[in-house]
Amino acid sequence: MAIAAQREPVIVVRNLSVEYLTPRGVVKAVRNVNLEVFKGETLFIVGESGSGKSTLGFALLNLVPQPGYVKEGEVVYRVDGKEVNLMKLPPDEQRKFRWKHASMVFQAALNSLNPVLRVWDQLYDTIKAHDRNVSREEAYEKVRNLLSLVRLDADRVLRAYPHQLSGGMRQRVMIAMALLLDPHIVILDEPTTALDLLTQKNIIEVLKNIKSKLHTTMIFITHDLSLAAELADRVAVMYAGRIVELGDVYEIFYRPKHPYTYALMKTVPKLTSVDEELYPIPGSPPDMVNMPPGCKFHPRCPYSADVCKQVEPLDEWVASGHLVACHLWKELKLEVRAP
Amino acid sequence: MVRKMSIQRYLSKVYRNFVVRKVIRGIGIIFATSTLTFFIIRLMPSNPIEIFINQMMSAYGMSYQDAKALALALFTIDLDKPLHEQYIEYLVNLLQGNIGRSIAISPGTPVMEVVSTFLPWTLFSVSVSLLASFALGVTLGMIAAYRRGGIFDKVISAVAAVTSAIPGYLIGILIIVFIGVQFGLINYMRGAYSAGLKPGFTPEFIADVFLHLAAPFATYVLSTFGGWMLSMKASTLSVLGEDYVTVARAKGLPEGRIRTQYVGRNAILPLFTSLTISLGFIFGGSVLIENVFVYRGVGRLLWSSINARDYTVMQAVFLIITISVIVSNIIADLLYGLIDPRIRVGG
Amino acid sequence: MASARGLKRVFRTFVVEPLKIIAGSKAGLAGFIGLLLYISMAVFGPYIVPLDTRPKPEKRYLPPSWEHPLGTDFEGKDIFSQIINGARDVLFVAFMAGTLTVLIATLLGSIAGFKGGLWDSIIMAVDEVLLTIPQFPLLSVLAALVRLNNFTLAAIIGVLSWPALARAIRSQVLSLKERDFIEAARALDLGTRHIVTVEILPNLMPYIVVSWILSMTGAIYSQVGLVFLGFVPFTSHNWGVMINMAWTWGAIYYKTSVWYILSPILAITGFQLSAILFARSLENVFNPRLRG
Numbered sequence: 001m002a003i004a005a006q007r008e009p010v011i012v013v014r015n016l017s018v019e020y021l022t023p024r025g026v027v028k029a030v031r032n033v034n035l036e037v038f039k040g041e042t043l044f045i046v047g048e049s050g051s052g053k054s055t056l057g058f059a060l061l062n063l064v065p066q067p068g069y070v071k072e073g074e075v076v077y078r079v080d081g082k083e084v085n086l087m088k089l090p091p092d093e094q095r096k097f098r099w100k101h102a103s104m105v106f107q108a109a110l111n112s113l114n115p116v117l118r119v120w121d122q123l124y125d126t127i128k129a130h131d132r133n134v135s136r137e138e139a140y141e142k143v144r145n146l147l148s149l150v151r152l153d154a155d156r157v158l159r160a161y162p163h164q165l166s167g168g169m170r171q172r173v174m175i176a177m178a179l180l181l182d183p184h185i186v187i188l189d190e191p192t193t194a195l196d197l198l199t200q201k202n203i204i205e206v207l208k209n210i211k212s213k214l215h216t217t218m219i220f221i222t223h224d225l226s227l228a229a230e231l232a233d234r235v236a237v238m239y240a241g242r243i244v245e246l247g248d249v250y251e252i253f254y255r256p257k258h259p260y261t262y263a264l265m266k267t268v269p270k271l272t273s274v275d276e277e278l279y280p281i282p283g284s285p286p287d288m289v290n291m292p293p294g295c296k297f298h299p300r301c302p303y304s305a306d307v308c309k310q311v312e313p314l315d316e317w318v319a320s321g322h323l324v325a326c327h328l329w330k331e332l333k334l335e336v337r338a339p
Numbered sequence: 340m341v342r343k344m345s346i347q348r349y350l351s352k353v354y355r356n357f358v359v360r361k362v363i364r365g366i367g368i369i370f371a372t373s374t375l376t377f378f379i380i381r382l383m384p385s386n387p388i389e390i391f392i393n394q395m396m397s398a399y400g401m402s403y404q405d406a407k408a409l410a411l412a413l414f415t416i417d418l419d420k421p422l423h424e425q426y427i428e429y430l431v432n433l434l435q436g437n438i439g440r441s442i443a444i445s446p447g448t449p450v451m452e453v454v455s456t457f458l459p460w461t462l463f464s465v466s467v468s469l470l471a472s473f474a475l476g477v478t479l480g481m482i483a484a485y486r487r488g489g490i491f492d493k494v495i496s497a498v499a500a501v502t503s504a505i506p507g508y509l510i511g512i513l514i515i516v517f518i519g520v521q522f523g524l525i526n527y528m529r530g531a532y533s534a535g536l537k538p539g540f541t542p543e544f545i546a547d548v549f550l551h552l553a554a555p556f557a558t559y560v561l562s563t564f565g566g567w568m569l570s571m572k573a574s575t576l577s578v579l580g581e582d583y584v585t586v587a588r589a590k591g592l593p594e595g596r597i598r599t600q601y602v603g604r605n606a607i608l609p610l611f612t613s614l615t616i617s618l619g620f621i622f623g624g625s626v627l628i629e630n631v632f633v634y635r636g637v638g639r640l641l642w643s644s645i646n647a648r649d650y651t652v653m654q655a656v657f658l659i660i661t662i663s664v665i666v667s668n669i670i671a672d673l674l675y676g677l678i679d680p681r682i683r684v685g686g
Numbered sequence: 687m688a689s690a691r692g693l694k695r696v697f698r699t700f701v702v703e704p705l706k707i708i709a710g711s712k713a714g715l716a717g718f719i720g721l722l723l724y725i726s727m728a729v730f731g732p733y734i735v736p737l738d739t740r741p742k743p744e745k746r747y748l749p750p751s752w753e754h755p756l757g758t759d760f761e762g763k764d765i766f767s768q769i770i771n772g773a774r775d776v777l778f779v780a781f782m783a784g785t786l787t788v789l790i791a792t793l794l795g796s797i798a799g800f801k802g803g804l805w806d807s808i809i810m811a812v813d814e815v816l817l818t819i820p821q822f823p824l825l826s827v828l829a830a831l832v833r834l835n836n837f838t839l840a841a842i843i844g845v846l847s848w849p850a851l852a853r854a855i856r857s858q859v860l861s862l863k864e865r866d867f868i869e870a871a872r873a874l875d876l877g878t879r880h881i882v883t884v885e886i887l888p889n890l891m892p893y894i895v896v897s898w899i900l901s902m903t904g905a906i907y908s909q910v911g912l913v914f915l916g917f918v919p920f921t922s923h924n925w926g927v928m929i930n931m932a933w934t935w936g937a938i939y940y941k942t943s944v945w946y947i948l949s950p951i952l953a954i955t956g957f958q959l960s961a962i963l964f965a966r967s968l969e970n971v972f973n974p975r976l977r978g
């Protein structure tokens with residue numbers, strides 16, 4: 001059920017482009033992305049590997065790793081009524097902004113913890129780094145509450161070293177770590193990949209718990225569509241560095257207008273329908289250094305026309321809050337059967 | 340509240356497992372070395388005992404019996420008894436600290452006594468130099484990693500590569516030639532302390548000792564810091580690419596804390612395993628460097644005893660040097676357990 | 687059954703490709719050229735620059751000049767010819783010791799890794815003992831008891847240096863053992879000797895070559911050290927002997943005589959540096975992840 005989120009944007013991304021300088025050439029990982037993230041919502045950015053979704057996630061916190069850099073565009077946060085352009089802040093201000101207002105749970109949390117420090121030390125480090133005046137007892141209280149929110153036993157976990165915890169436990173520690181300073185926004189990059197299915201289920205429960213209790217704005221970056229189905233309010237579909245479709249989760253899943261989105265929905269097997277065939281998407285993602293002209297999906301699109309091969313489509317409104325970037329969406333009238 | 344494990348609990352936990360294993364291994368190697376020395380002394384074609392007896396007989400006209408008795412007194416090995424009994428007696432004596440008497444250097448004096456006047460100097464010079472070299476190398480390596488590609492990195496890496504290629508004792512000779520002779524400091528480069536100065540805990544003696552330590556110290560450090568530096572640089576570079584460092588930066592932790600607790604502590608871990616190999620090398624190197632500087636350590640004693648054909652002292656020094664290496668290895672392993680919780684606390 | 691094409695391929699991967707990459711790295715190229723110079727010195731040197739053996743006391747400790755590029759020693763003999771001629775012994779012992787080390791280490795390491803079980807335990811036990819006992823003191827003691835010549839010296843250095851390399855080879859063999867192509871070879875019942883020599887060793891070749899070069903530098907350290915301390919009787923004039931003589935005859939004390947001790951030190955350092963630079967650049971060749 002899509003919660004009626006307040007339509008107040010907390011992040012506004014304008015015309016963002018991120019590139020990587022590699023020996024092979026310039027990889028245009030993120031191309032002219034425009035996006036608004038609304039307060040309290042759970043937004044999912046989905047796409048294949050190499051679609052640029054992780055880079056977009058990093059860019060939101062201005063943490064794009066070398067050899068990447070932000071070519072143009074801006075990421076503006078609306079915090080406490082003020083507008084903050086993260087990239088324009090001096091490094092020290094950025095450091096303070098990060099984690100306090102927006103934090104991130106990185107992909108493969110298995111190596112995100114320092115092996116030689118206890119879990120408590122690493123959590124306490126984070127709190128101390130942002131506010132020297134917090135007492136040990138206060139910090140402990142906070143940590144304890146967060147750990148119970150992610151369903152971890154504080155006494156057992158805090159004393160331990162990372163190698164003594166299971167993968168799922170470490171992931172939950174990272175989630176708690178991201179919530180330590182009560183950020184308005186949390187970005188989660190593939191939070192459940194690299195975990196077995198049972199652990200995944202646990203993590204999903206934890207995330208649902210957080211969503212209902214804290215109402216934090218959450219941005220998920222993943223290729224796992226089933227996760228989106230469970231948690232998302234809105235979904236943005238990325239392909240070759242651009243958002244090709246954006247809308248309410250029901251719209252995306254049942255009335256996808258972009259051929260790529262449509263094909264994605266078709267690749268997810270449904271337990272309920274026995275006689276549905278699986279349609280993998282033929283071809284492979286484009287070479288991000290030498291991309292084909294026009295719409296980047298056209299080589300794999302079963303409906304591509306001449307215009308698709310020459311001109312890159314602009315965003316168009318399908319309905320309120322539903323955007324698509326395709327020349328032919330009106331003619332195609334795509335729809336997925338509802339259960 | 341969270342309580343860190345006290346030193347006592349740590350020690351008792353570790354004792355049951357990690358240290359015990361290392362100590363047993365160490366004892367095993369000491370045992371093997373003693374056996375090796377025994378057989379070298381006893382069974383080699385030109386073994387020292389027979390040479391000694393022949394010498395006594397030809398040079399001093401002793402009878403075979405008398406020479407044998409003298410050999411027994413000096414070597415603590417009774418040639419009349421069957422081999423396995425000799426071996427057991429040898430081991431028993433060894434455990435009691437009885438390793439015979441000096442033949443030539445200080446005839447009749449228990450070897451233990453002779454060695455104990457030389458050993459402290461070696462332990463002193465080697466440990467001070469090792470600590471300094473390690474500290475210097477590790478610090479430089481980390482700086483070089485953080486400033487990779489810069490002028491500091493290029494220069495210090497080149498210097499490290501060159502100095503670690505030159506054999507240490509040759510560096511010592513160069514120091515004597517270019518600094519000792521040129522600046523007339525040669526007197527401070529011979530011996531552990533000035534001749535004629537009465538040993539004791541007086542300030543002037545201690546100052547003198549450190550002046551005499553300077554040249555050998557410089558030699559040790561110059562020849563070994565390069566290896567540490569290059570290893571630490573590689574290790575730090577690898578750690579800097581790890582996820583937990585990226586996360587630490589993303590969390591806004593102060594760079595100083597990241598450098599010590601997140602990068603430094605993790606980067607230094609692999610170096611400890613190479614520490615054990617270096618210890619053997621640095622003790623072995625003392626045989627050469629102490630001779631260059633005529634320093635009063637066991638290395639010099641080994642040389643003197645070999646020249647004087649004092650086989651009892653020679654065998655003892657060899658054993659002592661090996662034991663020193665083993666003991667320092669155990670200490671290094673203990674230290675490693677302290678720093679790396681993955682070893683100390685099971686997963 | 688090496689076909690012509692197979693040989694050409696081996697030649698290309700092990701000789702031409704590496705040479706190309708070494709040429710690209712300044713340090714590696716310098717090391718390579720240095721090594722070639724030293725090898726030429728050892729092989730051809732004595733024929734081109736014959737050893738000056740007649741003592742001429744009036745020419746004692748002359749400074750460098752056209753006639754004597756590195757000056758003269760305490761007996762008036764030319765230093766330059768001594769350096770050129772001194773290379774042979776040193777490099778010969780180094781080569782023998784290094785080769786022996788590599789052969790023993792490869793053999794024992796492969797057996798320990800491949801066969802496992804009792805073989806592994808015994809070899810590793812001996813390995814650990816030899817690794818812990820400090821090498822140079824042991825060499826000194828052995829040198830004191832046995833009268834050494836070049837061959838026996840090379841032999842004992844070679845025999846004492848195998849533990850470190852053997853360990854590395856063993857662990858490489860262990861990890862390769864699990865790989866698919868070994869399983870395939872086993873399934874085809876190709877026999878242990880074949881598997882080890884044809885499948886496993888070529889993978890280790892780069893590592894072995896680098897270790898071989900580094901073993902030689904270690905052998906030089908040991909042999910020069912032993913000669914310097916006077917533990918090995920002098921068979922002829924080599925660099926270690928020169929250092930010993932310079933040291934005992936007080937060459938370090940006079941400005942004019944300093945060349946007598948400096949020349950062999952520079953010669954040794956030059957060789958060590960060349961060998962190490964070359965070996966490191968070879969490492970980069972075979973381990974492309976380190977490049978760039």
